[in-house]
Amino acid sequence: MEQKRYADVILDITLEKLDRPFSYLVPPSLEGRIGVGSCVIVPFGKGNTPKKGYVTDLKSTCAYAPEQLKSISSLAEKEPSAETRSLELAAFLRRTYGGTLAQALKCVLPAKVVVKQLEKKKICAVMDREHLISLKGEALRKHQQAKVRLLDALLEEREIPYEWVTGKLGVSPQTVLALEKAGAVHLEVLTMLRNPVRMTPSPEARLSLSPDQQRIIETIGSRIGSEDPGVHLI
Numbered sequence: 001m002e003q004k005r006y007a008d009v010i011l012d013i014t015l016e017k018l019d020r021p022f023s024y025l026v027p028p029s030l031e032g033r034i035g036v037g038s039c040v041i042v043p044f045g046k047g048n049t050p051k052k053g054y055v056t057d058l059k060s061t062c063a064y065a066p067e068q069l070k071s072i073s074s075l076a077e078k079e080p081s082a083e084t085r086s087l088e089l090a091a092f093l094r095r096t097y098g099g100t101l102a103q104a105l106k107c108v109l110p111a112k113v114v115v116k117q118l119e120k121k122k123i124c125a126v127m128d129r130e131h132l133i134s135l136k137g138e139a140l141r142k143h144q145q146a147k148v149r150l151l152d153a154l155l156e157e158r159e160i161p162y163e164w165v166t167g168k169l170g171v172s173p174q175t176v177l178a179l180e181k182a183g184a185v186h187l188e189v190l191t192m193l194r195n196p197v198r199m200t201p202s203p204e205a206r207l208s209l210s211p212d213q214q215r216i217i218e219t220i221g222s223r224i225g226s227e228d229p230g231v232h233l234i
């Protein structure tokens with residue numbers, strides 16, 4: 001007979017009366033993929049509403065019969081996992097400062113950093129000058145003024161920012177694409193990661209603490225690590 005696995009899950013719900021672990025079955029499909037701190041989706045309540053929660057314990061025995069328990073639905077995709085030390089810290093925050101364990105977990109879980117991509121485009125001339133002049137003459141005969149403006153610009157500069165072409169010159173992307181298909185230009189795209197963190201610190205004046213601030217810092221420092229650290233107002 002296959003050994004069943006059980007998980008204690010604290011739900012991401014701020015109601016204090018629900019601030020306790022609930023037992024769930026670990027389905028075979030998630031065996032070995034779930035650990036303490038994993039963020040999971042579970043069915044909750046009479047309507048089996050999907051709820052997010054965090055695994056606080058894994059065990060091979062449970063006080064409830066397996067047929068009385070619901071199974072974990074899935075792992076929560078793209079959610080940070082709470083490590084054991086984070087769970088311990090969350091439990092400490094709850095005991096010391098109140099609130100629910102779910103609220104405390106949100107304080108200690110790593111924030112998801114989204115790094116946006118920034119694209120820089122430029123239009124590069126591929127044909128030599130004589131062929132560009134020939135294309136310009138053809139565009140003039142066909143009254144293709146946007147194409148003429150772009151070819152004039154390329155005759156002066158062989159590389160032009162795409163935003164300038166579509167903005168200042170008023171050339172549509174379709175016109176650029178037509179010249180690209182004709183082998184006259186090439187659209188070059190440079191992808192860069194936009195760093196949300198300013199890496200170069202701005203020069204700041206050195207700040208000095210007031211006597212009252214310094215006294216508070218020294219008091220807090222002397223109480224850190226003691227059995228009764230107390231509460232301090234900063």
